[in-house]
Amino acid sequence: MNYSYPLNPDWTKDEIVTVVKYFEMIERAYEKGVGAEALKDSYRAFKNIVPSIGEEKQLGREFEAASGYSPYQVMKLVKHATTSTIKMQP
Template sequence: MEYQYPIDYHWTTDEIVDVIKFYEAIERAYEKGIDRDELMTIYRRFKEIVPSKAEEKTICGEFEEISGYSSYKTITKAKNASPGEKILIK
């Protein structure tokens, strides 16, 4: 990983850690796969920190621009998957 995650400096340390866990979960979905339920738990926490759709779109767009990994595509696949299914983006 040769990039910095997009973060908001108004977030608390715990919130920053949880948002970074979200980015790492998206990376895992692309690199080796992640359990759908784990991903959705991490995503729900992310949405507590970033409740606005507009802010989510901005932050996730920045993340996709620097990493090449689409949060939108990953979460959409997870929402349509069965509980316990592994999410792997190709």
């Protein structure tokens, strides 16, 4: 990984850890696969910190620009998932 996560300097250390864990789950969905429920839990924790849809979209765009991984596409797949594991296709 040669990129940094989009973070808000106003967040507490715990909030930063929660947001980073969410982005790590997105990475894992592309690289290895991740449990759907674990990803949903991580997203709910992320939304407690970033309740604004606009800020969520902005952070998602920044993360995708840096990593090539789309949080939007992962969460779209989770929403319609019929399996317990989420693995994005290349």
